[in-house]
Amino acid sequence: MISARIDNRTRKAVYARDHYRCALCDSPRYIQVHHVIPRGQGGSVTSMHNLITLCQHCHAGVHGVEAHYWTPADIAQACVEYVADYYAPDWWPYREDRG
Numbered sequence: 001m002i003s004a005r006i007d008n009r010t011r012k013a014v015y016a017r018d019h020y021r022c023a024l025c026d027s028p029r030y031i032q033v034h035h036v037i038p039r040g041q042g043g044s045v046t047s048m049h050n051l052i053t054l055c056q057h058c059h060a061g062v063h064g065v066e067a068h069y070w071t072p073a074d075i076a077q078a079c080v081e082y083v084a085d086y087y088a089p090d091w092w093p094y095r096e097d098r099g
């Protein structure tokens with residue numbers, strides 16, 4: 001599944017945080033919200049810490065549904081580094097509460 005449900009307010013907040021551009025390639029075209037840590041790995045569906053703005057091309061690339069200059073694993077890692085840096089040292093993208 002490419003995207004779980006994200007409400008419009010959260011989506012807009014993610015776009016605003018990332019300046020309405022792809023966090024990886026800086027493209028402003030066809031931006032979408034991606035979950036950095038997949039739900040199946042315990043990632044939060046709605047936390048901004050687990051959401052990133054990607055263009056359609058990078059988003060398709062990270063899910064492996066379209067060829068990209070980077071491998072899906074490389075794109076996924078770049079997404080992790082982006083949000084981890086942004087929220088450091090308090091990055092917590094998981095569903096469960098800490099502790």
Ligand SMILES: [Zn+2]
Nearest residue numbers: 022025055058
């Ligand atoms: Zn991109």
Ligand SMILES: [Zn+2]
Nearest residue numbers: 002033034035
């Ligand atoms: Zn995605």
